[in-house]
Amino acid sequence: MHRRRPFRLLLALLLAASGPLAAFSAPAAAAPPAPEVTSWAVDGMQVFVNYTYSPTAGADLLRFEGVIEVDGRPTREQEWPADTRWLTWADGQAADGARFTMSLRAVDTSGPGAWAVIEGALGGRLADAPTGLKAESRAQDDVIALSWTPPPGEPDARYEVVVRLAVRGPDDARRFVVDEPRADVPHALGYTPGSFEVRALTESGYGYPSPELEFIHEDQWAAPVWMQLKSRAGGFFVAWRSFKKSHKTVGRPDSWLVEVDGQPVGFQFSGGIKDTVKGFVRGLTHGTEHVVTVRGVTADFGPGLPISATGRTFAAAEQMAAPRVKPGRRGGDRTVLVSWGDPEWGEASPCCFRVTAVGRGAGGKKTTIRRFVGADLRRTDFGVGTTGPWRFTVEAKTGTGFSPVSGFSPKVRAR
Secondary structure, eight states: OTTTHHHHHHHHHHHHHHHHHHHOOOOOOOOOOOOEEEEEEEETTEEEEEEEOOOOTTOOEEEEEEEEEETTEEEEEEEEETTOOEEEEEOSSSOTTOEEEEEEEEEETTEEOOOEEEEEETTOOOOOOOEEEEEEEEGGGTEEEEEEEOOTTOTTOEEEEEEEEGGGOTTOEEEEEESSSEEEEEOOSOBEEEEEEEEEEETTEEOOOOOOEEEEEOSSBOOOSEEEEEEEBTEEEEEEESSOTTSOOOOOOSEEEEEETTEEOOOEEEEOSTTEEEEEEOOOOTTOEEEEEEEEEETTTEEOOOEEEEEEOBOOOOOOOOOEEEEOOTTOSSEEEEEOOOOOOOSSOEEEEEEEEEEEOGGGOEEEEEEEEETTOSEEEEEOSSOOOEEEEEEEEETTEEOOOOOOOOOBOOO
């Protein structure tokens, strides 16, 4: 009997613990969002609906449910599979012009979601495509003014407008609905190619779309969408791109303006592909920080909108002392032993040394000879071919250029 007591005690403890544990429950999942109706249309007594849906994280979509009312009377309830993204229904008994309301919602493992509601009239026809599309730049208001001619017989139509702008990329479209055959699109990004299309929205749904109209928003040239700045000794390598790679080539401004700390500077172009430009800014102080700005310039609107980047020029290798010289080895082939001290390399990676000899070559003509030696060397047996006399200079070369030329060594004769 005493042996059973520990088991009973353990069982009692477990039962007591199960009460509080059972009180905890998972938080209620968020209700499914409403489907997003992208278009719908009436063809006689048949209705077609297209929609998209973004499932709730952590829930499994089960189905879509619809409730349809005609002339205020519920006429049916329907269900569609979870993978459905377009549907159709018809009412063969309603009269022409009968008004209907269709409500559509998603149902997932958390329960039913919010309704998307469509209201229209049966027996109609799709509106014709709008015509006479126009796009006008109102640069002073930072607006692109769009307008079009309504389709005939649709005085009460609303309009869905789809605008695509080059600086945003071809897949980033603005889509909105307006009540009048015109729309002002806010846009302050400068010169921009773009396009738009429009279709009427009536009691018969979305009408036929207009042809797409391409336009160019005339204003200051848009700021480049990408810029790269790489430090050099006393300057920078600069590259930029006018528009997103995903869009078609849209041309170039009349010229480019490059500024350093707000002041225009010379720019040495080194090439580019399509909308990408590359080149160099030179002549700046070594080891200093600068703001580099790039703008497109057009004849009509002047300098465009800027893109800027901040960088620091490398400190270049410092000028070296004049090298030391003495005649080369006895019995050699007209050489001079040239040596020098350790350089101050600056901030760029060391490359090598350039040693230059100036003297009298064959026939007594003035001759200059240049040779490169490794960065780890501090002396070289320099062959010159004649006795000379010769004088020597040395320069330190890094990944960003040469140090200033050293002073001349004393004159020396080779041997």
